[in-house]
Amino acid sequence: MRDSLFIISTRQLGQLNYEADLIQEHRLVLIASDSELENLEPSLRSHFDDVIEVPVAVNDGVIVTYDLEVLGSRILQSSHLTPSSSIVCFDEGNTSLAHSLRRRFKLGDEKFDTPDIELFRNKVAMKNKLAEAGIQIPQFSSFHEEVLPYAYYAEQLGCPFVFKPSESAGSNGVYIIENEHDFTNAKDAVKDALNLYEAETYISGKLYHCDIALFGGETVFAECTEYLAPTIDFQTGTPLGGKIMGEGCDLRRRLIRFTEQSLRALNAGNGVYHTEVFVTLNGELVFLESGARPPGMLVTRMYEKATGVNLLNLDVEIQVGRLLERKTQGMLDAFYLVYPKGVGKVNALYPLPALANMDTEFKRVSNIGDVHDGCSSNLDFTAYVICSGSDTSFETAYQSMANYSPLSYVA
Template identity: 30%
Template sequence: MNVVIINNLARFPGTARWDFDLVRYEDFIDHRAHRVSYIANRRGLSAITARVDSCRVYEFDRLDDAAAYRPVLAEIAREHGPIDRLIVFSESLQDLGAQLREEFGIPGKWPEENRLGRDKLVMKQKVTAAGLRTPRYTAVTALMIDHAIAFAAGTGYPVILKPINGQSSQGVRKIDSEAQLRMAMAALPAEEHWDLEEYIAGILLHVDGLVDTAGKVTLLVPSRYVNTCLDFTFGAPLGAIMLEPGTALHATVTRFSKQCIEAIGLKACPFHLELFHTADDDLVFLEVGARVGGADVPSVIHQATGINLFGEWLNMSLGQPATLSAPPRSIGAWLMFPRPAGLPLRVQSVTRFHGRLRSLYRQLVPEEGEVIEHEDGYCSMQSGRFLFAASSADQVVKDVEHVLSEFSITTIEP
């Protein structure tokens, strides 16, 4: 096959950081049997560890400009024949990858199919049509202020306003009054559609797994968030704890999540689904991404099941044998504390927990004297990142709660 990989995910071999250490292209693809070309930015070059004579590498300053790819893809096609696969793991590049596949006739997800895991309006339409609960929602533009106000009057405040294809809670706003809604609507980009939806009170869950080429969910791992991604943007710690198999909630969430994935029509990909568990014991679909979950989700799933979501995604994409299911061997959890405000800052002290907690198997905290700089993404140097695994859910919960209560970091100006 003639395979092109677009990569902006960083690896840090030889360090304590585990950022994207499961993205092992050289292990997933036989570079001797296939012609492999990489297109990466400077950050993404760190994940390309194949022998230099086994592939071709193109470095771009930016990876978000479709026009920059066209001459490179045309050159690769002239030299090696039609491109058989275009591999893109990053959520921020899924739309671009789908566009390029369609332009160059490359098999895989084209824009229409890609929207199923990107467009929050489309996915909610499909879930609602299947008789499953979603927040009440409507599409709005900057010119639809009266429509937005009428919608909010019907649902009651607060309401949530967010991009239809956003990620990591970027651009998401919780709006508490008509005055706030008017201001938010007036600030929207002209003619751009946004998602205005009912606020759902409840516990936020994330559900991760794999769906095969026929659209059957083969792996499903539900977890309960510790706070939310939106809370994290305001300085709260973020994490999640896997639900214990065999419990009534695990069974209900598993059934509901499979129904949602099948209703949307995802195929041959991992998924990261979010839903609410309300005080009335109802489940409410929020959104789904047709990609590997962010933060430390893939690390926890790999520890618990032995399955590398990135590797099996690529195996399905290439038509290679894939391991798409495995029973959990442990209950896992992840937890991170955001960087302090006012960066750059030098670390004076930071709490460490190794050897003190039974389920904690990995931690990443900055060293005393280290200067913390700004980095994009959850998988980066934060104030602290912690991974947990144990056979007992009670033990994991206890240890996560201990870290939440005891962790601290002090900093000074560099």
């Protein structure tokens, strides 16, 4: 009888390689809400031997968290649970839930567990822990106990400053505060959730993400990506994405060391971690945040094209406790870009520019006649592209696609 692999949430299921030997060896059980299952493509649903439907406890529009007690009961009732079962979660909103289930059912290697998983969900607790370890973080102030006047934050943090939720993802609910009017509007927008917010210094510099896999106390994968622009800029029309950093880049090595130090300070155990780091104008590294899950959007596909490693499959191997041997391949250049929705009715779709000698994957999700009302999170996109290659024309292709617009609007 095959051991069960419980996969929590439908997010990123389309990027998992179901033909991999370790996946084929397991009975796959999908855990998801009724609305997620309703929208799941039949081709993806066909990979699973069973499905457990679970109610949603929290939904902020981007982050969805399931009901832990109901799910625990339904897993027990499903007859799929054995001492050698494994639980995998690629979804930010349910990383703590997955951790709780592993502990409840005594699954995985507790020696290499992450004892303080909540540090990866609560940005305030995360930064407090890192500050204790001497890791450079932005100056910040939590709204948990009280919200002080605008002048206090402007003096303490500088202006502009960032107003953001302490638990979310994808630049959801993030505001850049440049004056007292912005501050008042942001407070009014979040209303009763204000105690779940924080204010943070705005960092001038370049944003990167470093993605690291840990197994048995060792780093088994580490790559970094230079963002095209800060993720918050997606909501004002700039594509979201970036390009993988070359192996010979000294900054890449610094980012990996810095991220490893940060993960050690957070007592990170077995798993894949997605960490964002600013490089200031004078070259200092400043920790922004980290998630105890693989990167989202199209990063997995980009890394797979560049390195041959699928991070979702690697996360499965880590949670099962068995790393597979991989054939090494030469490192390729690669980038991904996601294009945000604008405002108005789509009246034209534009073809891709010529991209010489590039392996290109492009998809539209908007059509002529669609009406868009702007972009409020990373889920509001119209098209995406992933490119890889080893040609000298890579940078030209990257800049060309950074300036590309997939469509236009009429009011």
